Amino acid sequence: MDINDKNKILAILDEVTDPEIPVLTIIDLGIVRDVKINGEEVEVIITPTYTGCPAMDMIAMNIKLALIENGYRNIKISSVLAPAWTTDWMSEAGKSKLIAYGIAPPQSESERFMRPESFRVQCPQCNSTNTKCISEFGSTACKALYQCNDCKEPFDYFKCH
Amino acid sequence: MDNFLVNYTLHLADNTLILAQRNAAWCGHGPIMEQDIAITNISLDLIGQSRNFYQYAAKLIGNDATEDSLAYLRTEREFKNCLLVEQPNGDWGQTMLRQFLFSVYQYLLYEKLQNNQDEQIAAIAAKALKEVTYHMRWSGEWVVRLGDGTTESHQRMLKAIDELWCYTGELFVVAGYEIEAGFDVSILKDDWLKKVSAVFEEAGLPVPEKVFMQSGGKTGVHTEHLGFMLTELQYLQRTYPGAEW
Numbered sequence: 001m002d003i004n005d006k007n008k009i010l011a012i013l014d015e016v017t018d019p020e021i022p023v024l025t026i027i028d029l030g031i032v033r034d035v036k037i038n039g040e041e042v043e044v045i046i047t048p049t050y051t052g053c054p055a056m057d058m059i060a061m062n063i064k065l066a067l068i069e070n071g072y073r074n075i076k077i078s079s080v081l082a083p084a085w086t087t088d089w090m091s092e093a094g095k096s097k098l099i100a101y102g103i104a105p106p107q108s109e110s111e112r113f114m115r116p117e118s119f120r121v122q123c124p125q126c127n128s129t130n131t132k133c134i135s136e137f138g139s140t141a142c143k144a145l146y147q148c149n150d151c152k153e154p155f156d157y158f159k160c161h
Numbered sequence: 162m163d164n165f166l167v168n169y170t171l172h173l174a175d176n177t178l179i180l181a182q183r184n185a186a187w188c189g190h191g192p193i194m195e196q197d198i199a200i201t202n203i204s205l206d207l208i209g210q211s212r213n214f215y216q217y218a219a220k221l222i223g224n225d226a227t228e229d230s231l232a233y234l235r236t237e238r239e240f241k242n243c244l245l246v247e248q249p250n251g252d253w254g255q256t257m258l259r260q261f262l263f264s265v266y267q268y269l270l271y272e273k274l275q276n277n278q279d280e281q282i283a284a285i286a287a288k289a290l291k292e293v294t295y296h297m298r299w300s301g302e303w304v305v306r307l308g309d310g311t312t313e314s315h316q317r318m319l320k321a322i323d324e325l326w327c328y329t330g331e332l333f334v335v336a337g338y339e340i341e342a343g344f345d346v347s348i349l350k351d352d353w354l355k356k357v358s359a360v361f362e363e364a365g366l367p368v369p370e371k372v373f374m375q376s377g378g379k380t381g382v383h384t385e386h387l388g389f390m391l392t393e394l395q396y397l398q399r400t401y402p403g404a405e406w
Contacts, residue, residue, distance in 0.1 A: 048209075048288075050205075050206065050209065050292065051206055051209030051210050051212075051213060051285075051288055051289055051292060052205040052206045052207070052208050052209025052210070052212075052292075053205075053209065054205070080284075081213070081281075081284035081285060081287075081288050082280070082283070082284035082287060082288075083287075084284070084287045084288040084290075084291065085288070086291075134195060135195035135196070135198065135199055136199065136295060136298075136299055137195075137198055137199035137202040137203070137295075137299070138198065138202075139198070141202055141205060141206065145195060159295075161291050161292075
């Protein structure tokens, strides 16, 4: 049956955005780990970004709503913790969208960049790497607050995780 | 039902819930906005961890247990958190020191637990370890900043050490359920002391020696502070049982 096509479901999920960072879809973020079709039931397997991220409940709800709008009725959302989510799963498209939105994206190979002094975050406004960390904890669990020393603009940095 | 595993999971859950609740009291009261946001972010991470542990404990217990019933409807003597996390916030320095002492412990603990024989505990620990890495560094920077800051801030950190150090011994006293479901936490003590000493040295703060250590929290015998705190934390569910958002 065409409606059960996994790619079609993935395309629907690619319309579901993160409520805190609406330019990113849950596919960009790597939150969707798998989609399984068990007969009539569609199972979407997701993983939380941060353990305490309050957006996760809303994301699960939005996945359900998006699938219902597209005619699916039997929907199951499962959450898995292992392997632990990492910013390395963020798509390149997602990183480009973040920059355009004014948020500096996380470095690849996050393990190497957990210490802020080990690298320079690039300003999403003027591309200068002459920036400083104002606070390692920002407006949401996933972001740190930075400021550009050249253009003086404060900005969010999606920190490595 | 594996009783040891239930108790161990509750111990891990209680540690994180109680410290989260303490930190959350800073919301709107932090010294500057960025630090207010930082401490409440840490609180949120810890609540997330406790939810994962409580959800797992509820599944193990079965019947009508839920993450909410475990957090809101158990009595003080049933809570298995370490004494350190229930200690009052004091001033900002004392809160920072408590966070640092506990985060270093939690970091070493989760590093081991990510290889635990129980898959769910291992998964929660592996995930939380990344967050704890940030907590440990941030609170450690504050310990240095205040210890090596002004005469006033240095004095306050000395007082904070005086208030809190006697609760650190318990972190490495092994409870029965830890041996069965976790591991022998006493092996973490040397690494913990090494990491803490390195930061204390940078901060110009003394590492206390020969201090009498309090214990009992892990088996439900708490300081007088926990009861007051639970009264506030559990008030809504006790007064309006089953209330929902």
